[in-house]
Amino acid sequence: MKDLKTIVHESAKIDFSQRKAAVATVVKVRGSSYRSPGARMLITDDGRWVGSISGGCLEGDALRKARHVMLYSEPMTVTYDTREESNQNLGIGLGCNGVIDVLIEPVDIQDINNPIAFFESIIKMDGPVALATIFAHDNEKEIGKKLLITPGATKLHNLTDVALEELISRDLEKLFDTKKSEARKYTINGKEKEVFIELIQPAVSLIIFGGGFDARPVSQLAKSLGWDVTVTDECVAHIAPLFFPGADNLSLCQREFVEHHFTITPYTACVLMSHNYEYDRDVLKKLLKTETPYIGILGPRKRFDKMEEEYSRENIILSAHDRHRIHSPIGLDIGAEAPDEIAVSIIAEIQAKFANRSGGFLKYRTGPIHQRDTASDQVFKQVYLHSYEHESAKSS
Incomplete structure (x- = not known):
């Protein structure tokens, strides 16, 4: 979704009375590639582009092909062979070991069915x-x-x-x-x-409950990925625009109104990092009633254990589904200590959650790195955990 939003946003800046444009899309990959199918870039006839279809090795030739597409207003599909044994000039030395098909389409702003119009429709559907x-x-x-x-x-x-x-x-x-x-x-x-x-x-929608200083890098990093970011707190001083200049929404909301004040969908991640135990406990209780697939709680595991004990006294029993979506302690195990490092750990875990991946080292993955097959992910996770335990045993 980030590619689509970027393309639509940048296309709005183009003066189509003076410029022509085209959209390039990776539509098929055999073997390996830097970007997976669905990667896109917007190209203009003055040699500019936004987005990407590779790690930089294909963009130059795609630009040349796009000029032909823009000149004749006819789409074309280009095949790039990046295997080392390929005799094609583009393949020599790249060693990506893949064959990539790229569709390049002209953008006729007068045509209501042009690619940009389709992208705009997709974004509006939300x-x-x-x-x-x-x-x-x-x-x-x-x-x-x-x-x-x-x-x-x-x-x-x-x-x-x-x-x-x-x-x-x-x-x-x-x-x-x-x-x-x-x-x-x-x-x-x-x-x-x-x-x-x-x-x-x-796009992933992130709601950060708690506007402390350590929430700022989480907000910034999430925005760099194109996510929609909301920061909320019960203290207005914690959510000053100066602290969260990139956030889409800063909201002063009391805990009892959380489920009514925010629209929480299966594409919403919720992070509790207020450092206020009672606030986090009460907000979590509200979030359990929503469709969010990810609830991260900053702090040690015993903090969440205490919440669960209090819930049980109120006859609130967490289901297996609840335990699957609650992440406490929050984040991936990358040895994070400083706020910026913790932010990387948190955002990486949320990305893994929404991509249905385990978050382990890619070198232990048995399948293609862009593949999102549940079965292969479980194998990957087991191999990673086995290797991790093996390394830990050796070091102990």
């Missing part, structure tokens, strides 16, 4: 959407055409191939459950078409 983009078709006029659906079956598209639309729609509906973005092939009347289907989810 919920998960499934998007399909054709990048290989026997009819070149179909390349770049899109189909978008929401969980509520709202549909937006500019496809003219009715048979293909029906096939794609079925796969897009399944995407909300599988959450597996990929390039798919469809054969109609003996002719093959390739379509990139992707699940685009809203």
Whole structure:
């Protein structure tokens, strides 16, 4: 979502009466790549771009290809072979060991179905959407055409191939459950078409309960990732704009009104770091009634244990689901001590949670690093824990 927001924001600055623009999207990867499918960049005819489709090795050539796209107003799909054994000039020396397809589309601001318009629609929906983009078709006029659906079956598209639309729609509906973005092939009347289907989810929304000095780097780091950040406290002096210049919302809210004052969705992470035990305890009680998948509590484990003991006396029993989403102590084990380091630990854990990853060392991962398969993640986690315990045993 961050790429889409950045592209829409930057496109609003372009004077299209003077400039032309194009959008490049990674639509298919075989092997390894720096960016996974769905990575995008906005390119203008004066040689500028925002976003990225690689670690910098493909952007230059994509810029050259984009000039052709902008000149003739025709989309094109470019294949880059970055394997070391490749004879292509771009592949020599890069060693990324992957074959990458990139769709480059012109931006015609007069066309209501231009890529930017689709991105704007996605952002306004403020919920998960499934998007399909054709990048290989026997009819070149179909390349770049899109189909978008929401969980509520709202549909937006500019496809003219009715048979293909029906096939794609079925796969897009399944995407909300599988959450597996990929390039798919469809054969109609003996002719093959390739379509990139992707699940685009809203940006993470972070609510920080407590406006202490150690909350400031958490807010700053979250904003650098494109997250929506709210900081709330019961003391107005703690949430001065001077302390949180990048936050989207600073809110003075008493603990008893938390669940009514904030919109907390499955895309909202909540961090309790007020250093006030009773405040954190009372806010946690409210958060348990919401859909947030992540609740992080700053402080030692015994602090949360005490909360749980008090809850039990009120006949509030934490479910297995509650225990899964509550993280206390908060953060990944990276040896963080200073506030900035703790912020890295916290944000990294939230990122891992929403990406359904275990947060271990990548060198112990058995599958591709961009893969988000639950089964392989469990293997990765077990290997990491085994290796960690082995190293600990050796050092003790």
